[in-house]
Amino acid sequence: MPYITMECGKLTTEQKENLISRLTETASEATGIPPEFFMITIKELPDTNMGFGGKTVEKTKREYLKK
Amino acid sequence: MPYITMECGKLTTEQKENLISRLTETASEATGIPPEFFMITIKELPDTNMGFGGKTVEKTKREYLKK
Amino acid sequence: MPYITMECGKLTTEQKENLISRLTETASEATGIPPEFFMITIKELPDTNMGFGGKTVEKTKREYLKK
Amino acid sequence: MPYITMECGKLTTEQKENLISRLTETASEATGIPPEFFMITIKELPDTNMGFGGKTVEKTKREYLKK
């Protein structure tokens, strides 16, 4: 029973539906495990709660927009 | 120091208190590790953010209620 | 920077390469986020360490093969 | 479809079977969700990879045995 979780920023309901359906399809094809065995969760986080290279996504976006 | 996390839909405060207490008790008995060493978190997710078999819980429930 | 992790049984190196490439492609298309922003990890667990419906995958497989 | 994962030290196969069965039963009773909907994983980590209060479990145990 494979479990897939995705952490990302805010998404629309349609994007989440599409992600859950297509990630299942892709992972099922790549592993040969039937789709009905897959469980998927999506964790949406605010930009202040994600960072890479030591800077929050919020600060990175803020600085990008100031250029 | 075992760490247990549970991802699920919306729960009441009482259910969460009960879960944290009883999961600790059960895991302590099964492993022989004293209860005070256990840490537990509960992550509640909306039905649009959880899916199995390629379909969101929200869509599965919607289709079930239409029958 | 979306982060995707998949927990599953033992996979071949080829399956893992294929999964990482195709999950990135699928998630990028579904969200509109460029592929180079995606990070993916795969956590392989033994059948004794995964269960659903209260039974380990190892026990489920054992009982299935006895039939 | 609730998902529960437990991170801990090395366990026996019997302990893992018991944990997966009893954690499912406990969580099912506490939430009213049928047991067959539960997925559980157990991640065993070496003592060098877990720590609390800033010290690895391995170092804590080593110092404890020296007393």
Added chain:
Amino acid sequence: MPYITMECGKLTTEQKENLISRLTETASEATGIPPEFFMITIKELPDTNMGFGGKTVEKTKREYLKK
């Protein structure tokens, strides 16, 4: 590409910015991996959703304040 995630109670934006910057710096120094390779997420949970020793943080705080 190391990935670090922290689960905790409510934090201010400033605390999160500081955490993401300083955890990256610390982990980079300890591993020798350049800071720009690090991804960090922070998951804030309500006191009712975290517990140790079998009791929620919310109940522990409530009982502490009654003393």
Added chain:
Amino acid sequence: MPYITMECGKLTTEQKENLISRLTETASEATGIPPEFFMITIKELPDTNMGFGGKTVEKTKREYLKK
């Protein structure tokens, strides 16, 4: 009780001891929460099980060394 977990490649015992001690110190200073409340785990993954931009770390390293 904050919980921090780090997913990365293979590290030495010394690096892990140093990480667990210094990540606790840093996070304690940044949040004002006493160090003894912190739990940390480190999950080491093979290069074939981690990828970014759609390519495994193993393949990225292999191609880099061919240049």
